[in-house]
Amino acid sequence: MAKGQKRTQVWQVLRRAVARFNRKNAWVLSSHIAMSMMMALFPFVLFTVSLSGAIASLLSHRIVVEDVVNLVFGSWPPSVAKPITREVYAVLETSGTGLMTLGGILALYFASNGVDAIRVAMLRAYGQEETRPFWKHRLISVGLVILGGVGLLLAAFFELFLPLAARFLGRFFPDLDVLSGWENGASGLVVAVVPIAAVFLYHLVLLPQRATIRRIFPGAATTLVLWWAAGLGFAFYVSSFASYSATYAGLAGAMAALIFLYLNAAILILGAEINGVLETDRAAAAKDTRDA
Template sequence: MTADAFYAFLADDGWAIASHIALSTLMSLFPFLIVVTALAGFFFGSPQLADEAAKILLEAWPPAVAAPLARDIHGVLTSLSGSVLTFGVVFALYFASSGVESLRIGLNRAYNLSEPRSIWWLRAESIGYVILGAIALIAFSFLVVLAPFILAQLRKYIPGLAQFGDLITVVRFSVAAIVLIIALVIVHLWLPSGRRGFRQIAPGVVATLVLWLISGAVFGRYLAEFAYGYVTMYAGLASAMVALIFLYICASIFIYGGELNSVLAMRAQQREKARLARRKPADAGAHVPRRRRRRKPQTDRATEKTPP
């Protein structure tokens, strides 16, 4: 089953699509955070929430990958002017939606689907996903920002909470995990063409999460040992290349999750067809008793009485 999914990944040009997703995601990351900054300033009057949103967004990344990007993101978000946030958000929405479109292409190829919807409708839908994702990320960021103050107030009334000093760290990782799971479920359910049930997408979502955790740990360990090679090879582009390679690995795993769901769905259809094929000959050879027609009683014309 897993081998069949990998062969389907190769047959559907998974490596090429993964590179497209990785590059589109990296290019749409900064525009997406610009949208988050604009919305945070509009709703809460505090663009600093976008900085917290960026931390949540990078929470699940290996530290060696996330740290350079976090510095660059902080520099971009803190230097944005009001005019950029006002007029540039339109262009940021378009470029951020390109990352969503790349995910749609990968899942349509994995599920063997053709896209009947118009390109304008798909782009509008992708922009809607970007806006909803930005609002959800701001809401989670707001809760994380408020968490230390809420915990400090609770400690005044409940001194026993002082021993839970690492609660904020647990909350941050929990929020990052929840955001990741919800995003994966929504993407598999509604982003590609057609409709699927939760049971159909659950194996691919679970496999994606597990493989992401494993690959993140392995890649982080690899960078801890051999990061100097990237700095030597790519110089000032080292942080961007490290992020791009990590996104390429994550995109490959994401497509593999879709291929796994597709293989499982195909096998379920084959089992159903085989079951129906076994039932058909049995139904065809079964003896169906014929319904006997009731015969009308015959009257003897000779004994019939003639009316007077």
């Protein structure tokens, strides 16, 4: 296929995805996801810290908390993440860290609401109907929250022990170039992996009719690229033009975070709509082949 034809095809898919996005009132659903994720952030961090207290007794509480918070908010623009992380630390200082308590169970449930909102968006974008019973898809949402907490803890362990291992091996192999650069950890690499893993899991696990990685890749890749661009653009906007403090006073940090989540939710739905368009085209082509 010629480059010009390929560009035209990509543009047509994107145009149809945007049309589907608007037709389904996805902006409204984006606000629902943003609010659900905003409400789920604090319970998720609380649950993850509680989980760390249960399985990470070798590390001090402070180190685990800082690593978890940095991994959760590391991909956010600093101007947006700073006021939210400040409030997260304030909540953690006054909250218990017991995992098997009523508070821990409620934190897990409310954190799963954010994942469940994304499930609804995925269903609408792919044109699927929920055929699983309530307990099953809710259990999947809860499982993804637990998986996310465990994954962040493993990343925190990795981030803590990687510099120690690099320094230890460097004593015996001082001329080994591969060990250089790891003394300060790999937080940037870990932070980059977290959103990539999350996007692919959303597309792979939340739908009743599972698709292959190859089929979900176009929308997932588009989501990640647009997230990166939106993060840079929103950070520039907040630092240069926005005056949330004049409008929302003490709620400025929360409102900036909510708008950032709203933008990211819309991009996530748009990526799913791109895959929905491609799935529609595949189904139409398969039908034409059967009828021929």
